[in-house]
Amino acid sequence: MKTATEYLWFNTKRHREYINITGKIEEIVAGSAIGEGMVLVSAMHITAGVYVNDAEDGLIADIDEWLEGLAPFRQDYRHHRTGESNGDAHLKSLVIHHEVIVPITGGKLDLGPWQQVYYAEFDGQRRKRVVVKVMGE
């Protein structure tokens, strides 16, 4: 069994941002020379997420608005007594989930025609990381 591990760094300009990282995952998988297996793509922060969906700007704006509805910014989260102000970002991360596993078949990401891997930043403008771990042979 072979593994390959790399880290992607992000420092978004905006507080919330959605970044298509499919091309970067494809490069890491190609570099690993693993033909059959899986790649784990996992945010290393608790106010960010990783998900698979469509690369369509209108939908991304819908997702952002919808997440703000489900897990809104509020002043009065208990978490803010620690001095933080990002309670909503933790909850948005829980909805979206912080990781995906993508199958690798014939050396390529085995995604459907519209599936793209996204990094979702919910508390940006600082350096944050995603771990990408390829396993297989």
Added chain:
Amino acid sequence: MKTATEYLWFNTKRHREYINITGKIEEIVAGSAIGEGMVLVSAMHITAGVYVNDAEDGLIADIDEWLEGLAPFRQDYRHHRTGESNGDAHLKSLVIHHEVIVPITGGKLDLGPWQQVYYAEFDGQRRKRVVVKVMGE
């Protein structure tokens, strides 16, 4: 390390539908002759999901109604400016998530007594796929 990859096809009669695929996953795992490892079950479409929960019809109706509340059909999603009308299906898929990983122990799915694997269709009446990838030895 061994792997086995198969695809399940669905073409549901209804727009939204919940299909128990546990038996099909068990067959694929048995056919792989993998005794210890994991199986990834992942929808290849961005308007469908895969989840693990109870095979109880009342609960499935509750889940469907609840998802419609959290991610309702609306005319005015920005995504619909592309000509699509399935914005809600994308959001429902994000709530449920598009994939699960089930452990394989002693050649069998290592599920709890009530855990069943479901394919959740949120925009059906067309051909759609799920990838099933077994990894282990």
Added chain:
Amino acid sequence: MKTATEYLWFNTKRHREYINITGKIEEIVAGSAIGEGMVLVSAMHITAGVYVNDAEDGLIADIDEWLEGLAPFRQDYRHHRTGESNGDAHLKSLVIHHEVIVPITGGKLDLGPWQQVYYAEFDGQRRKRVVVKVMGE
């Protein structure tokens, strides 16, 4: 490829409870002698979850209140016609998700500085299990 499988048992005092299991997962990974790979941590019940987020009591209380808002206790879930009263626990489990995969790098959980693995009990005061499966080499 090596694997190691262990089960954690829980019997919470309260109906809903959030338990940091990071230390237990670290012990299982250390005992497996697997240096590079992944560990799957998956609830074996459909009214519990496993997630990764912050070990901060205020945030945990926020998460609990927020989940009760998204997936409230109600008398009239169809699922309750079976004699059950835990429909909300199934829905809370679907939001949080029942499993996580954590990468293992250099023999350690490859988590970010604030990431902790939590068992989320939504229908406790009974014996319940989590499967922990390590895969790698």
